[in-house]
Amino acid sequence: MLAATAAAGLTLLTGCGEAPSAGRSDAKPAPRPSPASPGASAPHGSPAPARTPHRPHRPRPELPRGGRELFPRYRMVGFCGLPGAAALGRLGTGDPAERADEIEKTARRFAAGREPLPVLELLAVVANSTPGPDGSYRSRTPAATIARFHRLARRRRAMLLLNVQPGRAAVLDEVKALREWLVHPDVGVALDPEWEMGPGDIPGDSYGRTDGHELTSVARYLSGLVEAHDLPEKPLVFHQVATSVVREQSALRPQPGVALIKSADGIGSPGLKRGTWKRLVRDLPDGLHTGFKLFYEEDAQGGGRLMTPKEVLALRPQPEYVMYE
Numbered sequence: 001m002l003a004a005t006a007a008a009g010l011t012l013l014t015g016c017g018e019a020p021s022a023g024r025s026d027a028k029p030a031p032r033p034s035p036a037s038p039g040a041s042a043p044h045g046s047p048a049p050a051r052t053p054h055r056p057h058r059p060r061p062e063l064p065r066g067g068r069e070l071f072p073r074y075r076m077v078g079f080c081g082l083p084g085a086a087a088l089g090r091l092g093t094g095d096p097a098e099r100a101d102e103i104e105k106t107a108r109r110f111a112a113g114r115e116p117l118p119v120l121e122l123l124a125v126v127a128n129s130t131p132g133p134d135g136s137y138r139s140r141t142p143a144a145t146i147a148r149f150h151r152l153a154r155r156r157r158a159m160l161l162l163n164v165q166p167g168r169a170a171v172l173d174e175v176k177a178l179r180e181w182l183v184h185p186d187v188g189v190a191l192d193p194e195w196e197m198g199p200g201d202i203p204g205d206s207y208g209r210t211d212g213h214e215l216t217s218v219a220r221y222l223s224g225l226v227e228a229h230d231l232p233e234k235p236l237v238f239h240q241v242a243t244s245v246v247r248e249q250s251a252l253r254p255q256p257g258v259a260l261i262k263s264a265d266g267i268g269s270p271g272l273k274r275g276t277w278k279r280l281v282r283d284l285p286d287g288l289h290t291g292f293k294l295f296y297e298e299d300a301q302g303g304g305r306l307m308t309p310k311e312v313l314a315l316r317p318q319p320e321y322v323m324y325e
Helices: 001-010 096-109 141-155 171-176 212-229 270-281 297-301 310-312
Strands: 072-080 113-128 138-140 159-164 185-189 234-240 260-266 287-292 322-323
Touching: 072 096, 072 159, 113 141, 113 322, 138 297, 141 159, 159 171, 159 234, 171 212, 185 212, 185 287, 212 234, 212 260, 234 287, 260 270, 260 322
Parallel strands: 072 113, 072 322, 113 159, 159 185, 185 234, 234 260, 260 287, 287 322
Antiparallel strands: 113 138
16 A cells, blocks of 8 residues: 555645623713704814724634534544545545535435534645655645635535645644645644655655654644634544554643544454554543544455444444545
């Protein structure tokens, strides 16, 4: 899987102040002007009282389908991928509008008492097996492509997640480079730390890794954007294929306005995937939500099969984000 994904990546181009409450009992009424006698005028030299311009109330930004908190109201369900790279996920195949229709239908199957929130997880930074001009072993998806999928997500009232595979680049730098999109209320981040390589490591040769301190730094940056722009809760997903990929998980600290989601990323039969799930969700830090990843092709190889929504929802804790690749 690593080799196939890295090979596919080779063809990619780097590319308020608060108004006083009207209902307060301690508020004093404004003094009324004394009635003027007929023909009276303001004293000589006294300016006429200025009028305060009326400012229309501006509603606070909300999530695509309403409200400002993701959980427990919603269950997120989506596809990942990149146009022109079928090996990187289903979102990259066929007509994006048709994929959005399919996501909507799939999301309803996972509702189970929650409201479905469709997700388009677009690969915005892709790890490559060659260094590229700056030696970072990654390429950035063109802004025009991100803009196109953001418009699609907005039309379908879906969440756009920008997936980052940083290669040898610094993950926080890659997230900051996406700021123009992240200031919107319907855009979040997904991290793929298995593609976060150390010095001398090459994507596709071995798993990369992150740790709780680095994940907290990304969450803190997103929290700052949420506060500065009065945004609704913003999802931060990190996909984890093995325990070695995320170290010092106990150092992970939730941040205001950010929903941290750990997504189990294992491939295989339902039995193998349940085993990976149990290992990865053991001793979860407080405030961490869970996600689960399904692979249309890889999970079905070697006599395996794709898990059903009923089977996925039987996992404990119940996944709050389900993603198909």
